[in-house]
Amino acid sequence: MPFARDLAAHGDRTALITPSGEVTYRALAERVAATAERLGRARRLVLLAGANRAESLVIHLAALAGGHPVLLVPGDSTSTIDALTAAYDPDVIARPDDHGTWALHERHRTSAHTLHRDLALLLSTSGSTGSPKLVRLSHDNLQSNAESIAGYLGIRQTDRAATTLPLHYCYGLSVVHSHLLRGAGLILTERSVADTAFWEEFRAARGTALAGVPYTFDLLDRVGFARMRLPHLRYVTQAGGRLAPERVAAFAELGRKSGWELFVMYGQTEATARMAYLPPALAHERPESIGIPVPGGSFRLRPVDGITAPDTGELVYSGPNVMLGYAETPADLALGRTLEELPTGDIARRAPDGLYEIVGRRSRFIKILGLRLDPHRVEARLEGHGIHAACVGDEDALTVVATGTADADATAVRRLVSEGCGLPPRAIRVLPVSELPRLASGKTDYEAVRRLAREAGSSAPAPGGDDLCALYAEILDRTDVTEDSSFVSLGGDSLSYVEMSLRLEQVLGVLPADWHTTPIRRLRAPDTARRTTPSVPRRGLRRSLETGIALRAVGIVLVVGSHIPVFLVQGGAHVLLGVAGYNFARFHLSVGERRERLRRMGRSIARIAVPSAVWIAFALLLTREYDLANVVLANSLFEQDNSDPEWRYWFVEALVHFLAGLAVLLSIPWLHRAEQRAPFGFALALVALGLVGRYDPWGLAHVRFHLSPTVVFFLFALGWAAARARTAGQRLGLTAVTLVTVPGLFPGEQTLRTFIVLGGLVLLLWVPALPSIDPVNRVAGVLAGSSLYIYLTHFQVYPHLRDHSPVAALLVSLICGVAYGAMATRLTSGLLSSLQALTRRSRSAHRASLTPEAARGG
Structure with missing residues (x-):
């Protein structure tokens, strides 16, 4: 793969900016070559624990350069690593050992599988659930996708992009590949944009590019992004779910005033990340659109029964970045291309100006907080535990309507669903009913289920159990806790930090000095635990106490x-x-x-x-x-x-x-x-x-x-x-x-x-x-x-x-x-919560009074 093999061609330009210093392309190429030699010439399946760290990236590039298919998984999810190891029997596992040192664990000297010559990468479409259904991507998929993105973004050698998204996520990976292709720099960081230290690093490294999913833009609002001085920032990209049109327009206008461009993009893992982008010049005028196909790609609209609107149908994509197909068993690794075009499952409209707009979904697949999941699989998981349920969802929450679910059992249901689909507990709402709504045919009446979900309101109940998110929710009395939240981002103060720090110390061991600004995801990560836990295991009652x-x-x-x-x-x-x-x-x-x-x-x-x-x-x-x-x-x-x-x-x-x-x-x-x-x-x-x-x-x-x-x-x-x-x-x-x-x-x-x-x-x-x-x-x-x-x-x-x-x-x-x-x-x-609720109701009433419907009296 050229972008992985030709790193040395960029010479002494800076490739990586890490917390421990800068790495040139020449040095990176040497490290990649040394690791490729360790992997050997015979192609083997390499399971890589993805992380935004130099060691993980080196192994990834070495495997691609040496022709070894990479099964890229979330490095902070031991359960996913174990599940996919059991399902696919990788020949090599690359992950940190108990001391935090990255190592190659050889399980087979020669591959236990028949690996198709075009197979380069295996990615999950369902996050950290451990589902055995993977996307098979080829060398051509990765190369063409990187070239396409680098082309329409206009990436230069002088650019430096921050790794604001995980390496195992196709969007985050595409940022890495496209910048390496052009000899640009990567600011390797595991910090959240909600962390003040992230912006210190970004400014110091003269960062030019930021990438985010919709939730990232919520965090940008919280940290005062609009008022930041970022003199080197050239462009901001958004994908991973729909960003509301008014938000697109607002960020496009902010970019216009601040000297950077906003690229709104549309894609799926099955298309190696990107299928469409909205040219920045149109973001303010057409914020509801996904734009035009990426260079080298094309769309067509396939008729759908029941949809008669002109220029509307299921969006089907063709291009060199369309996946080879899916893999569900090790035998599928021997398959070549099994499809030529990609039915996206989205219902789209082609506007008179040639831009495409997404107007709905063909199947019941839903995307919540940027994570795509199939409600049928959630229902089947619950059925396996003796729970009869129907699931519906929107972009913010999954609602599980379940029979005979008392309050105590609702916590167990929420935990089962969270473990099965990877959603944070706060995004799962459980509604108990005596019987599921049924149609005359006896099938579940999902329209009635959706009505129940709407009537239940938009607030998800606080999570329970021993999950860190639940701990934060309990102590800070918040229902909006996610893995990207930190104590400070959730409004923690000196009156609540005492209990929070002591409870965390009991769970995690000695806490890092910046625990209060560290996202939950990094606190629970294995490498964080290794950095913050004493080298000698603690016995008995030994603890530490913040000064x-x-x-x-x-x-x-x-x-x-x-x-x-x-x-x-x-x-x-x-x-x-x-x-x-x-x-x-x-x-x-x-x-x-x-x-x-x-x-x-x-x-x-x-x-x-x-x-x-x-x-x-x-x-x-x-x-x-x-x-x-x-x-x-x-x-x-x-x-x-x-x-x-x-x-x-x-x-x-x-x-x-x-x-x-x-x-x-x-x-x-x-x-x-x-x-x-x-x-x-x-x-x-x-x-x-x-x-x-x-x-x-x-x-x-x-x-x-x-x-x-x-x-x-x-x-x-x-x-x-x-x-x-x-x-x-x-x-x-x-x-x-x-x-x-x-x-x-x-x-x-x-x-x-x-x-x-x-x-x-x-x-x-x-x-x-x-x-x-x-x-x-x-x-x-x-x-x-x-x-x-x-x-x-x-x-x-x-x-x-x-x-x-x-x-x-x-x-x-x-x-x-x-x-x-x-x-x-x-x-x-209680007093503050009541005042906040009163304020929210007052604002909602004020907004409602300004709508056209309110003005008409209906």
Whole structure:
């Protein structure tokens, strides 16, 4: 295959940009040649665990160059690898070993199969289900498809495309092949476009091309793609399912303004990825169209019974990229071409301007979240488990109408379907019925099933079980969790990350430092597990504990214990301010889109202010020690005697004031952009601003200056900067600032208090996690997760017990705070959910009032 054999012809041009450095075409050719020699001259069937890594790509190219048919499977799905190994008995399996080192596992020295001379690649059309039905592709299919795509995209040697899609997916593979054909560069990455680090890598590599499925474009909206400065970006491609016409038009217009082109494409695995594309110049005028056939291909419309509209029928494609045929058993690997043209199963219309439009599907095959599946196979799988069901679906969800399915059984049904077809649980809706709707003939009435699905609404129930998606859905109270979601993308914040990190650590082992921005798919991947799990298997209770969680737990114990007092070790609350700044940067600023940042800040303010105001109002009625300024968290704005009890809630007020002020600050577009361009520099500027308040040259602070928000803001800013520090030099500089500015904060000689604050901030800066054991993690998780509520409530709890037993006063204070936290979390979450639902209904009603039907009164 020319593009795999002729890599050296591109010389010292950059072929791959990887996390560990760049690889030239000459070096890549040498690695491919060495691997091809290991595979040998005799053709063998090679099962390759696909991954967006240099090792996987080298093996793929070596097999193609040496004439070995490749069975390309998802590298993160052990069940798929096992199923297809059992079904096809590959001669060689290429995958990482237990230590993460890629290896060729030879199972047969000579092939156990008769392999047709044209056979080059075997791909699944059904994702990671392990279905034995595969698409057989030839060398000519791959070469002609790469040439066609490179031609209409106008790929140049200077282009650099990011691998935003998996290698085992035909669309992702076509990006690789077409760019290698032209001697262009590939930015090899496994990061999601929702990850801030992806865009740092893309800019650094001068990326020119992005590829995405419809869900990718949803993520682009979330991260503020429209506001990004990507000076080298030349084109964006979309395939893998229908993108709504209004979205096509919007992205086409964005591209026009930003200097890049949008290519909307249509294809199937059976056509080696691409059959049609919409020329960018027409994307704004004809966004509903799939465009014209790719170079070398052609369409015809085959009549369909019951369809009488002119120029409408089943779309049939012809071209050199049409597959050889399907394979369902090893014997099929000996077959040559079994079809000359490809009936797509789509009903299409040819418009007067020559462009094609998809208007429906001929069969019941459906595509959900870019994954094509056959509902009949899902029903057969459930039937095999004694469940009678009928399945229908749209682009977003599969609805399973099943008989006799109670709530508990619905979870089991959802899991069975998810395991069988590869859909995430959140995209599967289970509806229990006493009997399936039937036609007079006794056959299932699928139109009635569709009506049931429509009536059930568009929200899929939260997944259950021990799946990571279910874990995220449970803790974050979300029903839209997918394998591409991350803690940050789902709106996780400092109040939920404690439970999330500890639960994940129990499931996965030691977590990577960037777990909160890592998609679930990568967290569950075998290579991630190998990177994040200790080299020596853990035994018994050994665990690790994030430093931020440990500081929150210890800090709140120090606060309560010193107030009783059980001991006098002050400084815990000031350490908690630094941790708050650290978490603010991690969870709010990892989201690139400005409106989403502000929405999350507002939610965090509500989650702090609402339970605080409720409890302080209760304390006001109970003790009369407070006033309305405390209830509205504004006491620190007024001059007070430093011995007044009103100052007890200075910490909560400071947090709310900081978040509100920063929400206003970052709502200003140019400041938002400045923070995104220079995250660490922006944080340092805030540290400098905080130091003005810290040293108070104009004497504006209250008497009790070390509790005033304006004075302690620099601690919050130091925590923020600690989260943004990426290099040892940045950490050293920040450490120096901390060591110079914290001493002298507290009045008098308070050496221990100063060292407590210094130690907490330095730990936060240099030590991501501490060794621990499981019982300690459990206790720390509860205390850290409830630290705000313990702080709120302990002033009203410990006075009743401290004279009898200070230790008992401490324990009861902690327990009461945890209990109030559980209640307050439910209260606040319910309130926010109700407000969001009300907002959605209001928007829906407003949109409905603008439709022509509404204007006509019907």
